[in-house]
Amino acid sequence: MSIYSGDVFDMAARQFGVIANHLGIPMDERDRLLLPKRAITVSCPIHRDDGSVEVFEGYRVQHHLTLGPTKGGTRFAPSVGIGEVAALAIWMSWKCALVGLPYGGAKGGIRVDLATISKRELESLSRRYMQEMIPFVGPHTDVMAPDMGTNEQVMAWFMDTYSMYQGRTVTEIVTGKPVASGGTLGRREATGRGVAHLAKRVMAELAIDLNRATAVIQGFGNVGSYAALELQQFGLKVIAVSDHTGALYDAAGLDIPALMRHATAHGSIAGFSTELQFDPTQILTLRCDVLVPAAMERVIDAETAAKLQCRVLAEGANGPTTPDADLVLAQRRDEVFLIPDVLCNSGGVIVSYFEWVQDLQQLFWEEAEVTRREYQILDRAFDQMIARANADNVPHRTAAMAIGVEKVRAAKNMRGLFP
Ligand code: NAD
Numbered sequence: 001m002s003i004y005s006g007d008v009f010d011m012a013a014r015q016f017g018v019i020a021n022h023l024g025i026p027m028d029e030r031d032r033l034l035l036p037k038r039a040i041t042v043s044c045p046i047h048r049d050d051g052s053v054e055v056f057e058g059y060r061v062q063h064h065l066t067l068g069p070t071k072g073g074t075r076f077a078p079s080v081g082i083g084e085v086a087a088l089a090i091w092m093s094w095k096c097a098l099v100g101l102p103y104g105g106a107k108g109g110i111r112v113d114l115a116t117i118s119k120r121e122l123e124s125l126s127r128r129y130m131q132e133m134i135p136f137v138g139p140h141t142d143v144m145a146p147d148m149g150t151n152e153q154v155m156a157w158f159m160d161t162y163s164m165y166q167g168r169t170v171t172e173i174v175t176g177k178p179v180a181s182g183g184t185l186g187r188r189e190a191t192g193r194g195v196a197h198l199a200k201r202v203m204a205e206l207a208i209d210l211n212r213a214t215a216v217i218q219g220f221g222n223v224g225s226y227a228a229l230e231l232q233q234f235g236l237k238v239i240a241v242s243d244h245t246g247a248l249y250d251a252a253g254l255d256i257p258a259l260m261r262h263a264t265a266h267g268s269i270a271g272f273s274t275e276l277q278f279d280p281t282q283i284l285t286l287r288c289d290v291l292v293p294a295a296m297e298r299v300i301d302a303e304t305a306a307k308l309q310c311r312v313l314a315e316g317a318n319g320p321t322t323p324d325a326d327l328v329l330a331q332r333r334d335e336v337f338l339i340p341d342v343l344c345n346s347g348g349v350i351v352s353y354f355e356w357v358q359d360l361q362q363l364f365w366e367e368a369e370v371t372r373r374e375y376q377i378l379d380r381a382f383d384q385m386i387a388r389a390n391a392d393n394v395p396h397r398t399a400a401m402a403i404g405v406e407k408v409r410a411a412k413n414m415r416g417l418f419p
Contacts, residue, residue, distance in 0.1 A: 003039065006083030008297050012090045014323045019401045022394060025409065033409060036086050037104075038062045042132035044110065046124040058129045060108035062142050063089040066411045069140050070106035071096060071349060073147025074129075074154070080109035084297075088147075091318055092349070094404030095342040099381045101353045106142050108133070114149055126154045130161040137162075139172040139360070145352050146176040146222065152188065156181045172359035175352035184355035186370035191316065192226025192294075193371065194347020194378050198339050199290045199314040200234055201382065206311060206337065208289055210235040216288040216310070217241045219295030220269050223316040223345060225260050227292050232256045239288060242280045243295070245270035249278035285309060293320035300325045308336055315341035330395045340397035342404060343381055350374050
């Protein structure tokens with residue numbers, strides 16, 4: 001019996017099985033590559049505003065330490081569990097290796113419904129979580145970042161808590177911090193920008209006119225909102241957007257800057273417009289040029305995959321497409337161009353890496369430099385994925401993950417097994 005279970009972990013394991021079969025990795029090597037190096041579970045007690053004490057469960061999974069420290073986001077959501085966090089850590093490993101970063105993957109989180117806690121309680125919980133993690137993290141051991149439900153403010157609290165215990169400011173302990181606290185220019189926008197940049201590249205290859213093209217975005221948080229903004233700036237009409245409160249549709253194109261201002265002020269897209277409201281269950285199957293799932297895992301199953309009407313599926317979220325859906329998409333390769341999550345949303349970790357490097361060196365770059373380098377890495381990885389998919393005659397996801405798995409495997413085999 002393993003502690004790693006659940007739908008999301010099973011999906012990561014099944015995807016790895018596909019890659020391991022494709023690469024012909026011997027059975028006795030597979031567990032060493034797949035199973036996480038460490039999994040930490042902590043209890044985080046906090047004082048609630050009414051004076052009571054409540055304990056929240058927190059997790060951190062560090063997948064492998066072969067190439068350097070581990071790196072990965074922290075998720076605050078009611079669904080968070082050790083299996084989900086482990087899957088996300090494993091995907092981070094393949095992603096970092098694919099784009100050539102000197103990291104293993106990690107992920108963490110707290111099982112909490114943010115709608116039920118106040119800002120003061122959120123600060124207590126964030127600080128207590130980091131304090132419990134101090135023995136297990138460090139700038140050269142494991143570096144945290146934001147993910148669903150966390151943001152720059154939470155990263156600033158993490159950094160402050162860690163620094164207080166060290167007796168000095170250690171900005172390089174987390175990435176995705178506010179620029180005012182040692183963050184980098186361009187990190188907030190990085191993931192969404194990367195998604196839009198790759199989608200634009202694919203549209204150019206498919207000869208899609210940007211000024212006549214449409215986009216649909218599921219999830220309007222950090223990734224979804226900046227992907228929408230960037231695509232709109234490229235000339236696309238963003239015709240539909242959804243979040244956990246509902247969906248909006250406008251055939252003439254939604255006003256994304258206004259929607260971002262509304263979401264920042266009110267915490268969601270709810271209340272932006274009554275006329276534009278739309279059935280959120282229909283959003284993924286709308287006809288459009290670019291579809292960006294940027295919310296949860298496992299939203300595109302085989303049935304939805306068969307009904308997709310997009311030309312480009314740009315996976316902003318981690319794990320939005322199930323392995324069964326991948327089988328359908330493999331049949332529809334000529335109709336739907338897949339940019340898989342491990343590549344599509346890797347702009348976030350690429351710029352997090354730049355932030356870590358700048359913090360370690362105390363030498364900061366201009367935003368244009370950050371973005372130029374981000375696109376350079378994304379373009380190189382995209383070219384490698386396409387070349388590999390053509391050479392091996394496999395879908396894009398298999399090609400991208402195979403490159404990542406192969407690099408981790410080569411590093412492990414060269415280092416050997418200790419002792
Ligand atoms: P976020 O918390 O900023 O935003 C999440 C968004 O999803 C919110 O708008 C929320 O309302 C929406 N959402 C939640 N449940 C939904 C549902 N059932 N239907 C529609 N929308 C729903 O999170 P984020 O940082 O933007 O992360 C989104 C996804 O992107 C996650 O899968 C995350 O792992 C992945 N990702 C994030 C980054 C990053 O830099 N933040 C980098 C790589 C990948």
